[in-house]
Amino acid sequence: MRFLRVLGQVVFVLVVLFALQQLYLNMEYGFRQRGITLDFQFLEQRAQFDIKEGIAYSSNSSYWRALQVGLFNTIRVAASGIVLASILGLFIGVARLSTNWLVRNVARVYVELFRNTPVLIQIIFWYVAVILTLPLVQGEEASGFAFLTNRGGAVPWPRFHGESGPWGLWLLAALAVAAGAWAWRTRRSDRTGDPHHRILWGLGLFVLVAGVGYVATGGPLEIDAPEATRFGFVGGLQVSGEFAAVLLGLVFYTAAFIAEIIRGSILAVDKGQKEAAAAMGLSAFQQLRFVVLPQALRIAVPPINSQYLNLTKNSSLAAAIAFPDLASVSSTIINQAGRPFQILIIIMSTYLIMSLLISTVMNVLNRTVALRGARR
Amino acid sequence: MNPRLGQQEDVATVDVPESERAVETIPSREPLTPLDWLKVNLFPSPVNGVLTVLTAILTGWLTFAVLRWVLVTADWTVVRVNFRLFMVGRFPLEEVWRVWSVVYVAALLVGVTWGRTGRRMEWTRLKTIRRIVLGILGLLLLRYLVDSALVWGLTAAAAGTVLAGTALGRLAGRESRVMRRAVLWGWLLAFPFVIVILQVADGVGPALWNGLLLNVLAGVVGIVLSFPIGIVLALGRRSTFPAVRVVCVGLIEFVRGAPLYTWLLFGVFLLPFLLPPGVILPQLIRVMIMFTLFSSAYVAEIVRGGLQGVHHGQYEAARALGLSTTRMMALIILPQALRNTIPAMISHFISLFKDTSLLAIIGFIDVLRVARVASASAEFVGTSKQTLLFAGFIFWIVAFSMSRWSQRLERRLGVGER
Numbered sequence: 001m002r003f004l005r006v007l008g009q010v011v012f013v014l015v016v017l018f019a020l021q022q023l024y025l026n027m028e029y030g031f032r033q034r035g036i037t038l039d040f041q042f043l044e045q046r047a048q049f050d051i052k053e054g055i056a057y058s059s060n061s062s063y064w065r066a067l068q069v070g071l072f073n074t075i076r077v078a079a080s081g082i083v084l085a086s087i088l089g090l091f092i093g094v095a096r097l098s099t100n101w102l103v104r105n106v107a108r109v110y111v112e113l114f115r116n117t118p119v120l121i122q123i124i125f126w127y128v129a130v131i132l133t134l135p136l137v138q139g140e141e142a143s144g145f146a147f148l149t150n151r152g153g154a155v156p157w158p159r160f161h162g163e164s165g166p167w168g169l170w171l172l173a174a175l176a177v178a179a180g181a182w183a184w185r186t187r188r189s190d191r192t193g194d195p196h197h198r199i200l201w202g203l204g205l206f207v208l209v210a211g212v213g214y215v216a217t218g219g220p221l222e223i224d225a226p227e228a229t230r231f232g233f234v235g236g237l238q239v240s241g242e243f244a245a246v247l248l249g250l251v252f253y254t255a256a257f258i259a260e261i262i263r264g265s266i267l268a269v270d271k272g273q274k275e276a277a278a279a280m281g282l283s284a285f286q287q288l289r290f291v292v293l294p295q296a297l298r299i300a301v302p303p304i305n306s307q308y309l310n311l312t313k314n315s316s317l318a319a320a321i322a323f324p325d326l327a328s329v330s331s332t333i334i335n336q337a338g339r340p341f342q343i344l345i346i347i348m349s350t351y352l353i354m355s356l357l358i359s360t361v362m363n364v365l366n367r368t369v370a371l372r373g374a375r376r
Numbered sequence: 377m378n379p380r381l382g383q384q385e386d387v388a389t390v391d392v393p394e395s396e397r398a399v400e401t402i403p404s405r406e407p408l409t410p411l412d413w414l415k416v417n418l419f420p421s422p423v424n425g426v427l428t429v430l431t432a433i434l435t436g437w438l439t440f441a442v443l444r445w446v447l448v449t450a451d452w453t454v455v456r457v458n459f460r461l462f463m464v465g466r467f468p469l470e471e472v473w474r475v476w477s478v479v480y481v482a483a484l485l486v487g488v489t490w491g492r493t494g495r496r497m498e499w500t501r502l503k504t505i506r507r508i509v510l511g512i513l514g515l516l517l518l519r520y521l522v523d524s525a526l527v528w529g530l531t532a533a534a535a536g537t538v539l540a541g542t543a544l545g546r547l548a549g550r551e552s553r554v555m556r557r558a559v560l561w562g563w564l565l566a567f568p569f570v571i572v573i574l575q576v577a578d579g580v581g582p583a584l585w586n587g588l589l590l591n592v593l594a595g596v597v598g599i600v601l602s603f604p605i606g607i608v609l610a611l612g613r614r615s616t617f618p619a620v621r622v623v624c625v626g627l628i629e630f631v632r633g634a635p636l637y638t639w640l641l642f643g644v645f646l647l648p649f650l651l652p653p654g655v656i657l658p659q660l661i662r663v664m665i666m667f668t669l670f671s672s673a674y675v676a677e678i679v680r681g682g683l684q685g686v687h688h689g690q691y692e693a694a695r696a697l698g699l700s701t702t703r704m705m706a707l708i709i710l711p712q713a714l715r716n717t718i719p720a721m722i723s724h725f726i727s728l729f730k731d732t733s734l735l736a737i738i739g740f741i742d743v744l745r746v747a748r749v750a751s752a753s754a755e756f757v758g759t760s761k762q763t764l765l766f767a768g769f770i771f772w773i774v775a776f777s778m779s780r781w782s783q784r785l786e787r788r789l790g791v792g793e794r
Binding site for chain 2: 005008009010012013016022023026027029030031099100101102103106112113115116117118119120121122124125128129313314315316317319320327330331334340341344347348351352355356
């Protein structure tokens with residue numbers, strides 16, 4: 001019997017390997033017919049297409065560099081999307097359970113509207129129907145406080161005009177002081193039961209030390225106002241129209257799902273917890289902040305993790321509006337260099353690695369949330 | 377914990393007369409006067425009142441702006457002219473009876489299923505009013521979009537078929553075994569029937585299956601074919617053979633790890649080379665293979681969840697009865713596991729259906745693509761808002777009604793209550 005088990009598995013593995021080998025041989029044959037090799041040499045070749053945003057790149061750069069730019073843009077949009085969608089989702093999820101009839105129903109309409117429409121249509125809608133209908137940049141030069149045009153937006157943003165090093169050290173010191181104060185307040189509060197006010201203390205000390213440092217190093221920052229030139233914006237913080245559209249689409253869509261998860265998790269917390277908190281005289285906000293949410297978040301972390309993964313993967317839909325993310329750049333390269341095997345291997349593994357990283361972070365978070373719950 | 381938290385003065389107190397405290401009775405449901413309703417639901421406290429006013433201003437303004445745009449500013453001619461394109465694309469007019477027969481079969485099946493699984497509809501006054509208003513709005517919309525009397529008649533007949541199916545399903549009752557079998561087989565055979573009816577007697581080739589028809593077909597093919605594959609993968613993942621487990625886990629996680637878009641690129645660019653030399657599959661078939669593969673991995677995870685929800689006593693009991701592994705799975709475990717997965721399956725189907733909009737960016741003429749093309753014609757420049765909104769609306773109607781149905785089903789099955 002034992003022998004049969006082992007034999008069966010060996011046969012199974014052999015069959016799988018044989019099938020894979022057949023597929024590979026078919027592919028190699030097909031590509032050889034077209035004179036395409038299966039190595040990765042072509043990544044060194046010049047890309048010869050333009051990418052409008054991201055890290056340093058020109059059409060003289062290699063395909064490899066183009067992929068890096070794409071990855072950078074994907075991470076940029078996914079990371080900002082995750083943060084914004086979480087915040088919006090939390091608010092709407094809580095609003096969904098509000099005692100206020102109007103707030104509750106507005107949140108409900110929001111969720112039903114955005115959850116049941118394809119995110120691809122939402123992204124294209126943001127781009128075509130919102131961003132592209134903003135005022136045109138006429139190719140004229142202008143300077144001003146902020147710009148919002150069909151080519152993107154720009155707002156004033158602080159910029160170093162001198163050396164950034166010395167004040168950077170001050171900032172690190174400020175961070176250390178704030179962390180120390182936070183730990184001290186927490187410990188003291190745990191021991192004596194006094195209110196800890198650790199946010200007040202930490203933030204106050206941080207601002208104080210950083211401010212002293214800022215003056216001491218002679219004010220290294222200046223506000224950089226954007227200017228519109230014939231070729232786009234110069235200075236300030238710039239956001240391209242494509243980036244904004246992808247971000248808006250992803251955030252509004254994913255927030256609807258996160259809101260439903262938050263709502264479900266809050267409902268899953270035993271009603272007695274809230275009643276007990278109310279009986280202890282906690283205000284509605286305190287009930288939520290100290291009693292209900294900590295327990296609800298523990299339930300919410302795993303499903304929210306899968307929403308984060310979905311958001312990251314959905315960012316590949318940026319290809320539809322030519323935002324140069326990883327998927328978009330890759331499909332350009334496939335069309336141009338005709339090496340789908342190599343490119344797909346690279347990007348699929350990249351997305352897989354990103355998914356694994358997010359899951360790892362969320363697992364760590366899950367453990368801390370669960371532990372704190374178990375301790376108190 | 378902050379000790380001051382417990383010492384606040386403004387503890388909510390309820391003034392209950394001493395005489396009423398001893399026995400707890402069910403609170404009487406005296407109808408609130410409109411003023412009381414406002415007080416309880418909109419202005420329970422000053423802060424809440426401010427919140428209400430702010431939300432009211434914001435949503436009021438938004439609703440007004442949107443409604444004014446939809447009803448007054450926007451010209452919807454582009455949608456009206458291209459309505460047929462949205463539905464069936466370039467499907468030849470003289471062959472459209474094939475699509476209609478599919479619609480009727482689907483209408484009957486939906487009706488019977490609804491009648492069997494649904495509870496009797498409640499007709500409270502509010503719900504009645506809401507349904508009548510929705511019905512009138514739907515009729516007005518259809519009146520605007522369709523001006524052929526024939527299509528009107530056929531649509532009305534389809535609605536009638538749903539009603540007749542519902543009546544039939546309700547008449548047979550929930551316990552009827554015959555009806556249960558019939559519905560199950562009906563759904564299973566519907567899919568081959570659709571393919572046959574579209575192809576039979578000099579039928580219409582896949583290149584002309586456009587518009588909503590394409591989205592629905594791709595979604596249905598994806599879910600129907602991925603169902604058995606997903607079950608096999610899920611069982612493989614829980615297999616006692618480590619080699620089988622590793623292969624299944626690897627496949628599931630790799631498929632789920634990459635976005636659907638990259639899998640579709642795979643289907644378009646790489647899959648032709650993986651096939652044996654000489655074998656050529658049409659683009660649509662290749663893409664449907666990718667949809668199926670993608671969906672299978674998700675179905676596998678859903679089924680795994682269902683399997684984990686089956687109490688291990690069930691396994692032991694089946695073993696004690698002397699059932700073989702296959703019989704135990706097929707007769708005892710899977711029926712229970714699959715029952716638990718119905719809501720998750722429906723929401724997976726909804727998301728797969730929404731994902732079929734990706735067909736547009738790899739060159740197929742689906743609803744989204746029709747929307748883009750329609751507003752690109754010289755005649756209708758600058759109408760992309762209208763066409764995109766309409767495409768979104770089509771998806772929304774389908775997805776929303778399915779999610780409502782799923783909630784209903786969930787309540788009936790009492791999933792999570794056992």
